[in-house]
Amino acid sequence: MAENQMEKTERENLLICGISHHSASLAEREQLQVNRHELPKALKTFMSIQGVTEVVILSTCNRFEIYFCTTKNDRAIDVLYRFYRKFRKLDIRPLAHLFYTKHASSVVRHLCRVASAMDSLVLGETQIIGQVRQAYSLACSFKTPGKILHKAFHAAFRAGKAVRSETAIGAGQRSVAGEAVAILREKVPPEAMILITGVNQNTKLAAKCLYDAGYHNLMFANRTKYKAEKLAAQFDADGFSLDGIQDKLNQCQVLISCTGAPDFIISADQVAKRLEIKDGGFVIVDMAVPRDVDTTGISGKNLQVIDLQDLKNYLELQNLQRKAQFPPAEQLIEREVSMFQAWLETCEDPVLSNIAEEFEQIRQKKLAELANDLSPEEQKKMDDFSRKLVRQMLSVPKKYLTVEQSREKQ
The missing domain is CATH 3.30.460.30 (Glutamyl-tRNA reductase, N-terminal domain)
Structure with missing residues (x-):
């Protein structure tokens, strides 16, 4: 170089x-x-x-x-x-x-x-x-x-x-929202009243998953009332602002929250007041980071809280099946990484960078043609050998380009 x-x-x-x-x-x-x-x-x-x-x-x-x-x-x-x-x-x-x-x-x-x-x-x-x-x-x-x-x-x-x-x-x-709803469906019946706070991709997905599963008693709240009403209209529901949220909390059995607020939007006092209503319990699904709902110092059999940490524990077993697909996916990723590396090593010269990327594509294509005839160990050796070969081949035009650039400067 x-x-x-x-x-x-x-x-x-x-x-x-x-x-x-x-x-x-x-x-x-x-x-x-x-x-x-x-x-x-x-x-x-x-x-x-x-x-x-x-x-x-x-x-x-x-x-x-x-x-x-x-x-x-x-x-x-x-x-x-x-x-x-x-x-x-x-x-x-x-x-x-x-x-x-x-x-x-x-x-x-x-x-x-x-x-x-x-x-x-x-x-x-x-x-x-x-x-x-x-x-x-x-x-x-x-x-x-x-x-x-x-x-x-x-x-x-x-x-x-x-x-x-x-x-x-x-x-x-x-999706995260879809998996959270899957947990929720094990805990509450379809007739439960559900309050969703925040208007974003996560809450939209959660609402759709719930509605498709037969949960049609939905309410929506957001700092901007218009946005809550617009989302609610898609599910034949009502939308509200976060002002006066206590009244809506008192009406619901489930709260799903996911906003981008930097602080709590629902206080521990508001949660405590909701729990004073003896109606079979209250479930909070908090998908926000930082969390939207403050439950500090509140506990009891009438309250269930599901946050992203709980969701992580739930998913660990389910994710094992997906990991079986990692090897072929890793090969696809390595293809992109190799092309990026080839470009990075020559990116200061447009001609060389284009040549390097094309060489890398040819290298990968030829390796793929041989893959079925080689053992994993042989494939690795061939991969290492071909990388070194391409680098040595690129060093030739680099050398001549450097000489030409030096002459032009003189």
Whole structure:
């Protein structure tokens, strides 16, 4: 590789620092979450950190991840320390063990797994690819991704599409909201009155799952009354604002909540008042991060609370069947990672980067043709050999291009 290209690669470090349901509990994630209303400010704050050249922030109920490029050689976690100090005036060093970090092609591998719903709480769930697209689109609207993150995210979109269409990981229409409703159906009868707070993809999915299962006694509440009424109209129900929510709580047997509020929207006192009504109990399904409903100090046989931590425990056994589809999905992801790596090594020269990507596609195609005739061990050896061969072949045009560039400068 030419000297100037090596320096550029060293300057542009691709990193991720994140926290998810794998690395931290719900209570631990709550204090670190950045909600969707804060994301524009978060993007601007992160871009203001010295050395940062690109950033995309992915924030969902079960993960908060920052994908970024920096010209510094800092650790990803050190950059995150600076972000939280500037954004929240929060020292997260005592919480460093909750975060995971990756760099270079490992970032793309992780992002492809996320977009393919292989890293989700609900394996194969359908929402995550849309959430990744939304995170990327929002970042693009603020012009915070550059060529490296553009390339990485488009690789992830292709991987997500391939995994869903070519494996059984994404079979069916799985979602966090759908699984929460599945648990709920075991606890309450179809005639139960259900109050849903918040208007977003999760609450819309929950309402549809409930309605399709025969639960037609629904109410909707939201900070903006119009949005609650608009969603309610789809289910022949009524919509309300959050003002006067106590009256609606007193009428329902189930509360499903998922808003983007930074604090509780329903207090412990309001829950306690609802429990004073002796009508067979009260079930709360809280899908928000941070949680919407404060149940601190409240307990008893008349109250059942289901949050994302409970959902995680419920899903562990169900997800085992989906993991059988991981090997073919991993192969599809490695295809994208290999092409990204080939591009990254030559991205400073458009001609070389195009050649490198085409070489990689040819390499993968020829390996696929041989796959049935080789053992797993032989396939690995052939993969390693062909990678080295392609790199050596690319070194020839690199050498001549470097010579030509030097002559032009003279």
